[in-house]
Amino acid sequence: MTSLTLVRRINAQPATVFEALTTPEGIAHWWGPDDGPVLLAETDVRVGGRFRVRFRMLDGSEHESSGEYLRVEPPHHLEMSWRWSDDTAGPDSRVIVALRAAGTGTELTFTHDRLRDDATARSHEAGWGGALDKLVRRYAPEARAGA
Amino acid sequence: MAKYSTPLDQTFAALVDPTRRAILARLEHDGDATISQLAQPFAIKLPAVMKHLDVLGQAGLIERVKVGRTVTVRLSPAPMQEAMDWLRRYEHFWTHSLDRLAAYAESRENAQRSPKP
Numbered sequence: 001m002t003s004l005t006l007v008r009r010i011n012a013q014p015a016t017v018f019e020a021l022t023t024p025e026g027i028a029h030w031w032g033p034d035d036g037p038v039l040l041a042e043t044d045v046r047v048g049g050r051f052r053v054r055f056r057m058l059d060g061s062e063h064e065s066s067g068e069y070l071r072v073e074p075p076h077h078l079e080m081s082w083r084w085s086d087d088t089a090g091p092d093s094r095v096i097v098a099l100r101a102a103g104t105g106t107e108l109t110f111t112h113d114r115l116r117d118d119a120t121a122r123s124h125e126a127g128w129g130g131a132l133d134k135l136v137r138r139y140a141p142e143a144r145a146g147a
Numbered sequence: 148m149a150k151y152s153t154p155l156d157q158t159f160a161a162l163v164d165p166t167r168r169a170i171l172a173r174l175e176h177d178g179d180a181t182i183s184q185l186a187q188p189f190a191i192k193l194p195a196v197m198k199h200l201d202v203l204g205q206a207g208l209i210e211r212v213k214v215g216r217t218v219t220v221r222l223s224p225a226p227m228q229e230a231m232d233w234l235r236r237y238e239h240f241w242t243h244s245l246d247r248l249a250a251y252a253e254s255r256e257n258a259q260r261s262p263k264p
Contacts, residue, residue: 004237010249012256020252030247033240106252110245112237
């Protein structure tokens with residue numbers, strides 16, 4: 001519930017993918033939920049450094065997210081805190097990217113977790129149990145967020 | 148995009164408690180139930196069950212229908228759907244972003260691999 005994991009096979013070496021993930025030029029090519037433009041991308045790729053990305057969606061709305069790099073180990077690991085810039089409530093969530101060489105390409109494992117506050121996360125770890133799973137299956141059978 | 152909203156926080160807060168989750172599971176499994184039927188499996192008194200039902204009701208997860216002197220409790224799916232929609236927005240954001248990331252990284256790599264004529 002409170003985390004999302006996605007895996008991609010990419011026909012490019014981990015170093016190329018890492019660069020695309022972290023450089024403003026790279027980010028400008030892929031960041032966002034639709035094909036709207038990235039308006040601003042700033043990265044300071046070192047532990048404690050920050051990133052800020054602003055994008056416009058095709059519906060005209062603009063959104064900005066920012067955070068702090070928590071782990072920077074090119075070309076295999078990248079971890080950063082995350083929040084929507086206009087969302088001042090609640091703690092940051094966290095983005096973790098692991099890049100593993102696979103043949104001539106890369107297996108990318110992406111995780112966005114801590115999507116709710118700690119209390120909820122703890123109850124999640126303790127097992128939201130069959131109750132919630134059943135409810136989710138019944139009312140949102142197509143939802144497959146979370147690995 | 149994905150923002151905290153009060154009703155959504157209420158949904159998650161209501162779901163934190165194991166007794167409330169058990170009540171929801173019971174309703175999901177057996178269908179509508181009276182309050183005393185719901186209280187039966189728990190080692191807690193009726194007023195405590197009523198309190199849990201109040202929290203679930205405020206979060207919009209259940210509805211209470213009074214017929215004569217009997218109150219029937221039933222599940223209300225809307226808030227759960229909202230919680231799912233909230234997660235799905237993140238899923239949509241990252242699915243699209245990672246697809247484009249993959250395409251961009253592959254085009255960069257191709258450009259580097261193939262020697263310029």
